[in-house]
Amino acid sequence: MAERWENVGLTAEEYDRIITILGREPNDLELGLYGLMWSEHCSYKHSKIHLALFPSAGEAVLQGPGENAGVLDIGNGLGLAFRLESHNHPSAIEPYQGAATGIGGIVRDIFTMGARPIALLDSLRFGTLDEPRNRYLCSGVVSGISGYGNCLGLPTVGGEVYFDSCYRGNPLVNVLCLGLVPKDRIVRGQATGVGNPVFIVGARTGRDGIHGASLLASREFDESAEEMRPAVQVGDPFMEKLLIEACLELFETDFVVGMNDLGAAGLTSACSETAGRAGSGMELDVALVPRREEGMNPYEVMLSESQERMLVIVRQGCEDQVRQIFEKWGLEAAQIGRVTDDGLLRVRENGRLVAEVPAASLSDQAPVYDRPRRRPDYLDETSAFDIDQIPVPEEYESWLQRLLQSPNLASKEWIFGQFDYMVRTNTIVYPGGDAAVLRIKGSERGVAVSTDGNARYCYLDPHLGGAIAVAEAARNVVCTGARPAGITNCLNFGSPERPDVLWQFRQVIEGMSEACRALGTPVTGGNVSFYNETSGQAIHPTPVVGMVGLLDDISKRCTAGFKGAGDVVVLLGSNRPELGGSEYLVQRTGQVTGRPPRLDLDLERAVQETCLAGISAGLIRSAHDCAEGGLAVALAECCFLSSTDDLAPPQLPGRTPAVGVQVSLRSEMRPDALLFGESQSRILVTVKEEDVPQLEEIARSNGAPCTVLGMTGGERLMITGGPAGQQLIDLLVTELWQSWQSALEKLLGE
Numbered sequence: 001m002a003e004r005w006e007n008v009g010l011t012a013e014e015y016d017r018i019i020t021i022l023g024r025e026p027n028d029l030e031l032g033l034y035g036l037m038w039s040e041h042c043s044y045k046h047s048k049i050h051l052a053l054f055p056s057a058g059e060a061v062l063q064g065p066g067e068n069a070g071v072l073d074i075g076n077g078l079g080l081a082f083r084l085e086s087h088n089h090p091s092a093i094e095p096y097q098g099a100a101t102g103i104g105g106i107v108r109d110i111f112t113m114g115a116r117p118i119a120l121l122d123s124l125r126f127g128t129l130d131e132p133r134n135r136y137l138c139s140g141v142v143s144g145i146s147g148y149g150n151c152l153g154l155p156t157v158g159g160e161v162y163f164d165s166c167y168r169g170n171p172l173v174n175v176l177c178l179g180l181v182p183k184d185r186i187v188r189g190q191a192t193g194v195g196n197p198v199f200i201v202g203a204r205t206g207r208d209g210i211h212g213a214s215l216l217a218s219r220e221f222d223e224s225a226e227e228m229r230p231a232v233q234v235g236d237p238f239m240e241k242l243l244i245e246a247c248l249e250l251f252e253t254d255f256v257v258g259m260n261d262l263g264a265a266g267l268t269s270a271c272s273e274t275a276g277r278a279g280s281g282m283e284l285d286v287a288l289v290p291r292r293e294e295g296m297n298p299y300e301v302m303l304s305e306s307q308e309r310m311l312v313i314v315r316q317g318c319e320d321q322v323r324q325i326f327e328k329w330g331l332e333a334a335q336i337g338r339v340t341d342d343g344l345l346r347v348r349e350n351g352r353l354v355a356e357v358p359a360a361s362l363s364d365q366a367p368v369y370d371r372p373r374r375r376p377d378y379l380d381e382t383s384a385f386d387i388d389q390i391p392v393p394e395e396y397e398s399w400l401q402r403l404l405q406s407p408n409l410a411s412k413e414w415i416f417g418q419f420d421y422m423v424r425t426n427t428i429v430y431p432g433g434d435a436a437v438l439r440i441k442g443s444e445r446g447v448a449v450s451t452d453g454n455a456r457y458c459y460l461d462p463h464l465g466g467a468i469a470v471a472e473a474a475r476n477v478v479c480t481g482a483r484p485a486g487i488t489n490c491l492n493f494g495s496p497e498r499p500d501v502l503w504q505f506r507q508v509i510e511g512m513s514e515a516c517r518a519l520g521t522p523v524t525g526g527n528v529s530f531y532n533e534t535s536g537q538a539i540h541p542t543p544v545v546g547m548v549g550l551l552d553d554i555s556k557r558c559t560a561g562f563k564g565a566g567d568v569v570v571l572l573g574s575n576r577p578e579l580g581g582s583e584y585l586v587q588r589t590g591q592v593t594g595r596p597p598r599l600d601l602d603l604e605r606a607v608q609e610t611c612l613a614g615i616s617a618g619l620i621r622s623a624h625d626c627a628e629g630g631l632a633v634a635l636a637e638c639c640f641l642s643s644t645d646d647l648a649p650p651q652l653p654g655r656t657p658a659v660g661v662q663v664s665l666r667s668e669m670r671p672d673a674l675l676f677g678e679s680q681s682r683i684l685v686t687v688k689e690e691d692v693p694q695l696e697e698i699a700r701s702n703g704a705p706c707t708v709l710g711m712t713g714g715e716r717l718m719i720t721g722g723p724a725g726q727q728l729i730d731l732l733v734t735e736l737w738q739s740w741q742s743a744l745e746k747l748l749g750e
Helices: 012-022 028-037 088-093 095-111 132-152 212-216 225-231 237-251 266-278 298-303 319-328 359-363 378-383 397-404 455-460 462-478 499-519 583-589 601-616 630-640 671-676 689-702 733-747
Strands: 061-063 070-075 078-086 116-126 156-163 172-182 197-202 256-261 281-285 309-314 332-340 344-349 352-358 427-429 436-439 446-452 483-492 523-529 542-551 568-572 620-625 661-666 683-687 706-712 716-722 726-732
Touching (some): 012 352, 028 266, 028 352, 028 359, 061 078, 070 483, 078 446, 095 132, 095 237, 116 237, 116 436, 116 446, 132 237, 156 446, 172 446, 172 523, 172 542, 197 319, 237 309, 266 309, 266 344, 266 359, 298 352, 319 332, 344 359, 397 583, 397 630, 397 733, 446 462, 455 542, 462 483, 462 542, 499 542, 568 601, 568 689, 583 671, 601 620, 601 689, 630 671, 630 733, 671 716, 671 726, 683 689, 689 706
Parallel strands (some): 078 483, 078 523, 116 156, 483 523, 661 716
Antiparallel strands (some): 061 070, 078 172, 197 309, 256 309, 427 436, 446 542, 620 683, 716 726
16 A cells, blocks of 8 residues: 555655655645645746756846746837746647647647737647557647647647657657736735735636646656546636636736746745745635536645636735626636745634745755766767668659658648648748747737757767757747847656666756757746656657747748759758768668767857848848758758749648759768768848849858858759769759658648
């Protein structure tokens, strides 16, 4: 029979620590509170000491880590609130509701800061599509994201999707939300002012989601995972929409002292965190909490993770006005307690004391572990891989066709076509390119945003992979003409109790931190998701970076597609003979092996500065990051996204590419590495022929390699190159596009 602390996910040592704090044995409710708040999902007890490595300060940072979301100063008196969160395990058990409530939770994190949500992005990982369950999970997650986001009237403007066998039992569903807030009206999640009333507003409380944070999100999966279905929350986007509008109207008054989302750990986290941040206490009576189910006891009320609920700390004397605002929107607002000055979280039921613990002991005093770390043994084998063991192909066209039809590189229109990415009319660079761009209404300014992370690189070299995740995210934003300003992140890993996983985690953070410092992109917050493994098999280390950048003038925005015939194609950066971790090598060998491409952060910065200067000067007509799939795939994508109209959407259902290209890649390296290698710090740009010298001068002044490759035009993708300068690729663009466009839909059986 399990010990009582094991039933809430705690260890014997942690139980003893609770006894020391309280000076007595906790009752069942108190133990449940600690089980939630000391869970990995809520306390970050295995990650805190490592997360401290991230640079979080910067001139533009208005709010860094520690609140519901980070906020950057974007000028014009506005702050940009943004955060990236995971909802992995719930989505593995119930994909539609898991993904939908992931959207609901991250949106609440944003408007809790006083910000109006303006856009969503997602970063998804699934097992290979040859298995029916993976196809089911993919379809369900995409439906959940679109179903909730579309109902909210929020555009889903970008993201990424990857498929790999390591996610077979544990898909990843990471969601980013952005919002705008007047920078002098940012709301914090703090319970200040002794005697100030505490309200719960929004949906009624039910039994859904109980132990979601402690037993679902903070343990690995096994054959019994389906039994946790009742711990998955159920969302109501229409209720959330009302809640958004009511809260934003409330923020226009001076009635609010603080606010917090009731997400993971429900009332327990909202009450203890708001009191803990303020150094205050709180007393509440669970009998006053509106419920949608009969017979709920205090344990169930405090641990419920029912969605669409907020905790609001209100100024004394404003109670009636607060109720009126929520009644106007058809929502309940119930006063359930008050702020105290004794530092205790005191829970009553009809006046009877049922729990009393120090609030800060829940929110800030969980144990912090520095567990052993060890380099994984598999790295000896993967790093010793020699590409010369793989024969050079006899031809390359079939390999390009195969890569373009692989689910990781094929068009994702089947996915983003289900999202309303134009609602609110702020989206001016649509899904399908390097990064989305949103206008800031009332100004000439805009925001670019991208999510990125290559888990294969992190599996083969976690430090390098972490740095590349930041660099590529910044590069994607730069390709739109925006200057990178800051990041949020979601770090998805296996069990932190395994030394090899924790070594990967530390190395990834060190690599990300190095790149953030080099590129001037502070970390404003994020999320850690551990225990992503099934029956002892961990996923690849998967950091996801959400990068935001700022455009001073959205009329100068840039997109990836070629803009017409007769433009000169230029490569910023250099090709290297690197195939480790590439999509091509995985397709050739069936393994993730080799050394990932190198990253020179000085070169990365030089290439990005050159691209930004070229776009700002009006020289660069298109810009596209050269990443997964290599140079040949990047050229094909520029053709697929081409348009003769500078302002046309980069991709719309039913359109066909308008422009082909002919390039020459003279090099002594083996042709497959030249075509399909994934060397970093490369951007494909086009300029008018007369502007080439000026771009070359900008590149020279920044120390960035700049090579003319060829010219746009015609209907074919034609590449010559290699040591002999032979014809490597000669294919009709429309035929390539048709197979690329339909590949994912066919793989999903749609």
